[in-house]
Amino acid sequence: YVLHLTPFDEFGGYEARDRQRTHAMESIRAISQKVEGDPGVRILIENLEYPKWPSTTEETIWLMQQINDEKLFTDVGVCLDFA
Numbered sequence: 804y805v806l807h808l809t810p811f812d813e814f815g816g817y818e819a820r821d822r823q824r825t826h827a828m829e830s831i832r833a834i835s836q837k838v839e840g841d842p843g844v845r846i847l848i849e850n851l852e853y854p855k856w857p858s859t860t861e862e863t864i865w866l867m868q869q870i871n872d873e874k875l876f877t878d879v880g881v882c883l884d885f886a
Contacts, residue, residue: 805847805882806830809855823856828869835875846870847882 808827831846838844848870850863857863863881870879 804834804844805849806834807849807851808857809851820854820856824862824866827856827866831870831875832873838876842877844876845878845880846876847880849882849884851884 808830809823834846848857848863848866851858853859857866867879867881870876
């Protein structure tokens with residue numbers, strides 16, 4: 804599954820991006836509970852254009868670290884969108 808994490812175009816500076824990050828983690832946790840370690844499921848996080856989240860290398864690395872720290876998925880990667 805490729806996850807496009809910004810649920811809507813909520814622009815408006817830091818507060819909006821912080822809400823996007825919070826929504827993304829809530830979505831990832833909910834999906835993780837549904838698949839519960841199914842070995843056939845691979846999760847890919849898609850990078851997005853600014854001001855959507857995650858849009859920078861640092862944000863993507865932070866997100867991957869959170870997923871790893873919380874042990875949400877056993878198989879997770881990044882889908883790079885070059886369009």
